[in-house]
Amino acid sequence: xxxxxxxxxxxxxxxxxxxxxxxxxxxxxxxxxxxxxxxxxxxxxxxxxxxxxxxxxxxxxxxxxxxxxxxxxxxxxxxxxxxxxxxxxxxxxxxxxxxxxxxxxxxxxxxxxxxxxxxxxxxxxxxxxxxxxxxxxxxxxxxxxxxxxxxxxxxxxxxxxxxxxxxxxxxxxxxxxxxxxxxxxxxxxxxxxxxxxxxxxxxxxxxxxxxxxxxxxxxxxxxxxxxxxxxxxxxxxxxxxxxxxxxxxxxxxxxxxxxxxxxxxxxxxxxxxxxxxxxxxxxxxxxxxxxxxxxxxxxxxxxxxxxxxxxxxxxxxxxxxxxxxxxxxxxxxxxxxxxxxxxxxxxxxxxxxxxxxxxxxxxxxxxxxxxxxxxxxxxxxxxxxxxxxxxxxxxxxxxxxxxxxxxxxxxxxxxxxxxxxxxxxxxxxxxxxxxxxxxxxxxxxxxxxxxxxxxxxxxxxxxxxxxxxxxxxxxxxxxxxxxxxxxxxxxxxxxxxxxxxxxxxxxxxxxxxxxxxxxxxxxxxxxxxxxxxxxxxxxxxxxxxxxxxxxxxxxxxxxxxxxxxxxxxxxxxxxxxxxxxxxxxxxxxxxxxxxxxxxxxxxxxxxxxxxxxxxxxxxxxxxxxxxxxxxxxxxxxxxxxxxxxxxxxxxxxxxxxxxxxxxxxxxxxxxxxxxxxxxxxxxxxxxxxxxxxxxxxxxxxxxxxxxxxxxxxxxxxxxxxxxxxxxxxxxxxxxxxxxxxxxxxxxxxxxxxxxxxxxxxxxxxxxxxxxxxxxxxxxxxxxxxxxx
Numbered sequence: 037x038x039x040x041x042x043x044x045x046x047x048x049x050x051x052x053x054x055x056x057x058x059x060x061x062x063x064x065x066x067x068x069x070x071x072x073x074x075x076x077x078x079x080x081x082x083x084x085x086x087x088x089x090x091x092x093x094x095x096x097x098x099x100x101x102x103x104x105x106x107x108x109x110x111x112x113x114x115x116x117x118x119x120x121x122x123x124x125x126x127x128x129x130x131x132x133x134x135x136x137x138x139x140x141x142x143x144x145x146x147x148x149x150x151x152x153x154x155x156x157x158x159x160x161x162x163x164x165x166x167x168x169x170x171x172x173x174x175x176x177x178x179x180x181x182x183x184x185x186x187x188x189x190x191x192x193x194x195x196x197x198x199x200x201x202x203x204x205x206x207x208x209x210x211x212x213x214x215x216x217x218x219x220x221x222x223x224x225x226x227x228x229x230x231x232x233x234x235x236x237x238x239x240x241x242x243x244x245x246x247x248x249x250x251x252x253x254x255x256x257x258x259x260x261x262x263x264x265x266x267x268x269x270x271x272x273x274x275x276x277x278x279x280x281x282x283x284x285x286x287x288x289x290x291x292x293x294x295x296x297x298x299x300x301x302x303x304x305x306x307x308x309x310x311x312x313x314x315x316x317x318x319x320x321x322x323x324x325x326x327x328x329x330x331x332x333x334x335x336x337x338x339x340x341x342x343x344x345x346x347x348x349x350x351x352x353x354x355x356x357x358x359x360x361x362x363x364x365x366x367x368x369x370x371x372x373x374x375x376x377x378x379x380x381x382x383x384x385x386x387x388x389x390x391x392x393x394x395x396x397x398x399x400x401x402x403x404x405x406x407x408x409x410x411x412x413x414x415x416x417x418x419x420x421x422x423x424x425x426x427x428x429x430x431x432x433x434x435x436x437x438x439x440x441x442x443x444x445x446x447x448x449x450x451x452x453x454x455x456x457x458x459x460x461x462x463x464x465x466x467x468x469x470x471x472x473x474x475x476x477x478x479x480x481x482x483x484x485x486x487x488x489x490x491x492x493x494x495x496x497x498x499x500x501x502x503x504x505x506x507x508x509x510x511x512x513x514x515x516x517x518x519x520x521x522x523x524x525x526x527x528x529x530x531x532x533x534x535x536x537x538x539x540x541x542x543x544x545x546x547x548x549x550x551x552x553x554x555x556x557x558x559x560x561x562x563x564x565x566x567x568x569x570x571x572x573x574x575x576x577x578x579x580x581x582x583x584x585x586x587x588x589x590x591x592x593x594x595x596x597x598x599x600x601x602x603x604x605x606x607x608x609x610x611x612x613x614x615x616x617x618x619x620x621x622x623x624x625x626x627x628x629x630x631x632x633x634x635x636x637x638x639x640x641x642x643x644x645x646x647x648x649x650x651x652x653x654x655x656x657x658x659x660x661x662x663x664x665x666x667x668x669x670x671x672x673x674x675x676x677x678x679x680x681x682x683x684x685x686x687x688x689x690x691x692x693x694x695x696x697x698x699x700x701x702x703x704x705x706x707x708x709x710x711x712x713x714x715x716x717x718x719x720x721x722x723x724x725x726x727x728x729x730x731x732x733x734x735x736x737x738x739x740x741x742x743x744x745x746x747x748x749x750x751x752x753x754x755x756x757x758x759x760x761x762x763x764x765x766x767x768x769x770x771x772x773x774x775x776x777x778x779x780x781x782x783x784x785x786x787x788x789x790x791x792x793x794x795x796x797x798x799x800x801x802x803x804x805x806x807x808x809x810x811x812x813x814x815x816x817x818x819x820x821x822x823x824x
Contacts, residue, residue, distance in 0.1 A: 037196065037296050040107060042100050042163065042187045043070050051166075056129040058162045062099045070098070070187055071120075073180040075169070076335030082585040085396040085405075088785070089178040090581035093169035098183055102161040102591065104153065112194040114223060115153055116161065118187025119682040120145040123336070125168035131156060139412040141179060142363040143423040149189075149380040150223075163187075165416045173394040173405040177328050177362075178589075180336030180578035185366050193294035195230055195287050198258060202283060202430045203500045204298040205264075212270035212302045216263045218285065229253075231288040232264050236300075239735040240279045241289045253289070264536045273301030273432040274298040274315045275356040278377030278431070280736055288587075299376060299736050301432025307502060307524045307545035309538075313435075313568040315379075321561065322379060322569020323612045324357030325350060325594070326550055328578040329365050332597035333774030333786040333801065335579075339744040340368045342801065344733065345723055346599050347376055350575050353594065354604050354612025359549065359571040362386035362441040364424040368738060373433040375732040379573070381437035381504065381526075381549070382428055384421050389413045389488050390449040392476050398584035398774060402467055406449075418493055425497040436524055437501055438549070439490040440507035442485055444518060451477035454512055484517040491521045498600065506549035510537065519544070524568070526550075531560035538566055547571075553594075553604055555680030558611055572608075577780060589780040596778025598799040599745075607681055608658045616659030618697045618705035622651045653693060655682040660699035667691045710777045712759040713752030715796075718812055718820050720748050743773065744824040748812060750793055761793040762814040766800050771808055771824075773801040 046065035054060055075091045084090045098259025107115065117130065123141030127134070133143070135147040153161070169181035198221040198618035204399065205213040216234055233248045245268075251261040269722045271279035281302065286295045314318050331338040331346070347358075357379040360369070364384065373380050386392070386409070393404035395629040422441075428434060446455050447470055455473050490505045502523030507513050510527055514537065519525050534546060548570035551557045561570045577593040589597065594605040655662050655673060662682050664671040671693075673682040686693075690711050697705040725733075733740050752758040766772050766789050774786055777794035785793055791798060793814075802810050804824045813819035 037193070037295065038191045040102075040189045040191070042102060042189060045070050045072070045100045045183070047072065047074070047096060047098050047182075049074055049094055049096045052097050052367060055097045055099060055166070056127075056132060056134065056164045058132040058644065060099070060164075065099065065572060068098075070093065070183040071185055071337035072098075072182050073184055073335030073337040075178075075181040076333065076337075077787055078587055078714060079130065079785045085173040085394070086398050086401075086582040086584065086588075087176050087395045087580055088172055088174070089582060090238075090585060091178065091579075093181050094170040095170060096167045096182055098165040098167070100163045100187075102163065102189065104156060104159045104161050107189060107191055108664065109153075109191065109432045113150075114192040114193065114194065114196065114224070115149040116146050116190040117149055118144065118188050118190055119183070120144050120187065121364075122167055123169065123179050123181055123184050124166065124174075127166040127168075129164040131162055139416060140409065140420045141184070142365075142418050144185075144367075144427050145423065164267065170582055172531065173396045174407040174409070175580070176392070176394060177581050178330050178336070179363075180330065182337070184336045193287075193292065194224060195220065195228075195253065195289055195292070195294055197221075197285055197287065197296050198296055199426055200283070200285070200296075200430060201498070202298065202305055204302050207270055207272060207302055207304050209270065209272075212267040212272070214265050214267065214302060216265070216283065216285075217260070219258050219260050220251060220253055220287065221258045222256065224253065224255055224289075226255045227252060228289050230259075232261055232263065233286045233288070234265065235284045235286075236265055236267065237284070238279065239282060240271045243269075255617055267302065270302045272316050273303040273374075273377075273436060274318075275320065275377040275379060276376060278732065280374060280732075286560075286563060298430055299371065299374065300430050303432055305435055307436075307547075307568055308545055310544045310566050312545070312565055313547075320356070322357040322571070323355055324359055324379070324381075324569055324571035324681040325355055325575025326359045326361040326571050326573050327365075327575050328361055328580075329363075330579045332579070332776035332778070338366075338745045340372060340733075340738050341740045342599075342745065343369055343372055343687045344726045344740050345745055346576060346595065347372055347378065348725060348729060349595060349599060349601065349605075351376060351378070352613070353601075353609045354614065355575065357381070357569060357571065358575070359383065359438070361550075361574070364428070364664070367427060370428055370431045370433060371736055371738045372733065374431050374737040375738060376729060378433055379435045380431065380433040381438050382424065382434050383435045383441055383506075384424055384490075385413070385417070385439065385443075386441045387413070388417070388443055388483070393448050397801045399583070401465070408670060417490070421490065421493050422497050425494065429498045429501075434501065436504045437494045437498065438504050438526065439487060439494065439552075441469075441506045442528060443505070444480065444507055444509045444513045445510065446509055447471075447474065447477060449478055450480040450483060451475070451488055452480040452512060452516065454515060467657075480512065481516050483513075484520070487518055488521045502545075504547075504549070514540070522592075531557050534560055534564060534567055553608070555611075558680070582780075584779050586783045588783060591780055596794070597780075598776040598778035598794070598797065600747075600778060600797050600799070603654075610656040610658040611680060613658070616697055616699070616705035617657060618662070618695045618707040619656040620695050620707045620709040621656075622709070623654070649688060650685055651682045651688045653686060654679075655684070657682060657695065657696050657697045657705070659704050660697045663696045663698060669716075712757055713754065715750040715758040715762055715814075715817055716753045717751060717817050718764070718814060719750055719751045719755070720746055720812060720820050720822055722746055722824065742804055744802045744804040744808070744810075746802065746810065746812075746822055748793065748798040749798060750796040750814075750817075757796050759796075761796060762800050762816070763792045764800075764814045765790045765813055766802075767811050771802045771810060773803060775800050
């Protein structure tokens with residue numbers, strides 16, 4: 037098989053009803069590179085939906101012209117047009133022939149073009165795609181608009197591998213047994229014997245293992261074949277050693293041959309109701325984060341290199357798992373998790389046949405709207421779920437399939453007379469009619485029927501992984517049967533139920549599928565071996581789910597949208613990383629009741645006002661005993677049992693604060709903090725991934741080139757982070773991909789090449805290439821030219 041990426045398109049943000057025609061004149065349309073998100077290019081405005089980030093939707097058309105001669109087609113070649121994901125309601129035409137569409141914006145889909153190409157009148161193959169994103173209140177977070185994932189033309193031989201499922205049957209350090217289940221598809225005139233050869237090559241050691249079998253392929257039909265390989269001394273995949281293999285399948289028939297490749301991994305894992313999660317027989321606590329798919333100025337069309345920087349920062353914090361919330365994510369993100377060693381819960385749906393509330397005037401501001409995927413769920417859920425699993429099932433990082441997120445919200449939309457007996461999730465700020473049982477709403481018992489149906493689909497498509505669900509209201513759902521069919525039960529924000537429900541359901545493994553950042557939530561995992569782990573909401577700030585204009589995103593992450601660490605990242609690292617940590621931050625002393633939620637209050641690396649009075653020093657430390665000094669004098673520390681860190685209150689002054697963490701007489705970690713000065717210059721550097729990460733990504737076939745990520749910071753005359761912020765201008769415009777500061781209240785259009793720093797920092801993304809340079813300037817400081 038040969039793959040030809042279709043990345044040069046012409047685009048119009050308008051509904052040109054005749055644009056499906058091959059001869060339509062698109063010469064005046066704008067040239068764009070795909071993946072492309074048109075919403076992120078537009079202006080923020082309060083009349084758009086708060087839930088989806090105050091950005092517009094609309095209807096857009098894409099057209100691509102591909103010379104047929106560039107495909108180098110041979111007699112008998114078969115051509116497939118493959119889309120990684122189009123948000124949303126895509127309709128596709130090729131040379132004027134309507135091939136069909138896909139409402140779901142998150143799953144891959146494809147069309148075979150072989151017959152249509154035989155009718156082509158010339159060398160110009162024209163692909164036309166209409167995208168309907170007129171529903172802008174269709175989600176509770178930002179999903180973008182357009183051809184958000186790669187588009188490719190695949191040229192296959194007459195016989196091809198239609199699908200592959202790679203699974204580990206058993207594995208230990210001495211030997212592994214793996215199965216390769218494939219469906220072979222042929223366009224031959226008569227039944228033919230096809231030889232099937234598999235080569236499994238370790239990307240780490242280069243050792244190979246091979247097996248060969250044969251299958252009878254009926255004329256114009258398909259055949260299923262299973263091969264078993266025994267691998268001596270396998271290189272097992274895990275979070276600490278993410279070793280991968282390349283599986284090459286070669287088909288041979290009647291003197292012809294075809295081949296395809298796939299990256300796979302060998303590992304065993306288990307969820308145990310008493311002992312939590314294990315990988316290759318070794319116990320492991322899932323230290324996870326939930327992630328949405330956007331990345332600030334890129335929208336949802338995110339280059340793999342940008343995700344690499346983000347994921348490595350999460351790994352540095354001690355994170356070893358990701359929950360893809362709340363829809364299938366791009367294959368490139370899964371491949372990065374394979375290469376870096378991050379366990380993945382892959383999630384399919386946020387709603388089923390009935391729509392949830394969609395906030396458009398601010399979070400929980402009534403009345404809601406009810407647009408979204410529920411319209412299409414009855415007709416499309418099985419095809420979409422199978423498409424997700426088939427696309428992602430060979431990623432060794434995936435450890436569970438989640439069939440839904442918080443489907444069991446009370447009165448949103450399902451209801452039960454038991455609701456009035458329950459506690460929690462009964463938000464007093466809601467209107468009175470939302471806080472009582474309404475028999476006119478759909479009965480919550482219906483969810484159990486749907487869950488069983490979805491679970492059966494998952495187990496048929498992939499019997500090797502457990503089925504899970506993120507329950508919002510397990511107090512009720514555990515009594516209606518919703519959790520009965522699950523292999524692993526996920527609880528969102530319900531740590532107080534762990535002990536009781538472990539006794540009620542001793543055979544069920546549990547995990548925290550969505551959790552707050554507090555120390556008590558973490559201790560609920562750390563102190564209970566039966567809990568497999570937790571997934572913070574969230575790992576990174578994201579667009580949408582906004583509480584009100586001008587704030588257009590959620591600040592729930594430990595990283596900003598610019599990819600910079602927030603104070604919560606350093607605190608979490610002191611709990612998760614398993615290595616020495618020392619980090620200082622200060623804030624105006626909060627109320628005692630707010631201490632355990634410090635991340636919701638201003639915390640900074642510096643204090644600015646000379647008359648600030650008393651400040652609280654927060655010390656995040658691990659690996660030994662912490663010692664805080666102020667101008668060399670010891671400052672007594674006390675441990676905050678609610679917050680999970682050490683604190684001290686001191687007068688605001690120009691004193692130098694030093695935190696040392698000592699293991700005996702040895703200082704194993706150190707941090708220093710002093711009052712910040714005025715901005716004196718821009719400190720810039722191009723982010724570089726560690727060599728081992730680059731090697732692993734390239735070996736896994738992940739394209740991480742082409743983007744330079746420039747980290748900018750304002751520093752004072754001493755080279756320390758400065759106080760205040762300045763607007764930064766980037767040029768030349770042709771090389772700039774975007775500027776992101778992480779300020780969720782900054783509604784400057786992303787199309788502009790100027791953006792203020794936020795907390796003194798800014799990320800600038802540019803195209804990389806030979807002799808490339810970017811000039812950065814800000815008022816009152818010298819401009820800096822960065823050679824890329």
